[in-house]
Amino acid sequence: MVEQLSGALDDGHAASLIGLDRAATANLLRGLAQVASRLDALTATVLAHATQVRVEETNGATTTATWWADATHRNRATAHRDVTLALALSKFAALAEALAEGRVNTEQAHAIARALADLETDGPTDLDPVVVEQAEKHLVDCADGFDAKHLKVLGRHVLTVVAPEVGEAHEAKLLEDEERRAAEKTRLTFASDGHGMVHGRFSIPTLHGAMLAKAIQALTWARQDPAEVRQTRPTPVAAGAAFTELLERIDTKDLPTVGGVGATVVVTMTIDSLMDGLAAAALDTGEVISASEARRLACEAGVIPMVLGGQSEVLDIGRRRRFHTKAQRLAIAQRDKTCVVGGCDAPPSRCHVHHVIPWSAGGSTSVQDGRLYCSAHHAMVHDPKRAGRLRT
Structure with missing residues (x-):
């Protein structure tokens, strides 16, 4: 069979595409995608057999996945993913049949297999195997209209569809567990590189990620002509610009303070620089910025300019009040x-x-x-x- 497939592929590569119109090309690509899925299903069947005969012992590899990575020059993560799917297909007959028939593509199969595995490991301890079979059939049917990304979401909620009497309580528990883990893993780190940039990374819960995404999108779309707004994910450059604008828009009145100076950035500059000079301005955090940037912030953002030589505010009010302004x-x-x-x-x-x-x-x-x-x-x-x- 492999020899026949190889020969057929040789014929296909040698064939001319001259005269293949738009509709025929579309049909051909759909057919090739279906054949590719069917071939992946067959490969998975043989991979599952390879785990049984311990094919890794032919060259001293530790697992079938490491042998598969070495034999085909795949990276190990991909090879482990292939073997995981192969073992899942040997357990879930309906999914294996759908992939073998080309009704489900390989990415969809990965998403469904992962959802079913999660259902078995994280689902109710007394979950009836029949419910798992119903979930499998439901997700395979959904594959006709949803891609792998949407199937992953559907798989997360599949129990509420096939067994609502237990699914709602189970999903509520999963959400609470996820939110607890998210809160424990929430992190924010950032540091200056000393060359005018601050770099960082963060991990935040889904809720706050959605809030940040909405704010970034709103600031990004606001710069576009209302008639031409494309509500797509902002590019990294546009998102970065929107993020800096978001920080400048934060009103210090909405933030807590300790000692009265918690979230206020102080820019120190000479009166000459404020008026139109070129000398750099200093931030109270130790960094320096250009005079032009300081002038912009003084006009637009929630930044306090401290002008040396100016007397815009009374700094000594003597005995009239106990607490410092x-x-x-x-x-x-x-x-x-x-x-x-x-x-x-x-x-x-x-x-x-x-x-x-x-x-x-x-x-x-x-x-x-x-x-x-x-x-x-x-x-x-x-x-x-x-x-x-x-x-x-």
């Missing part, structure tokens, strides 16, 4: 940079402003008499037994 806290944060206790590098967002001369003892609420202390050291400075240990 936001402007005062920003000025103190810009001056102190971190908690003033030696060896402590807590940033302003994690610090309180401490009165050097206590307000209750007549001290003024001013920039000059304010100091940044992290919450731990602020508690120590007010503790007579521990205040002497602080080194500022």
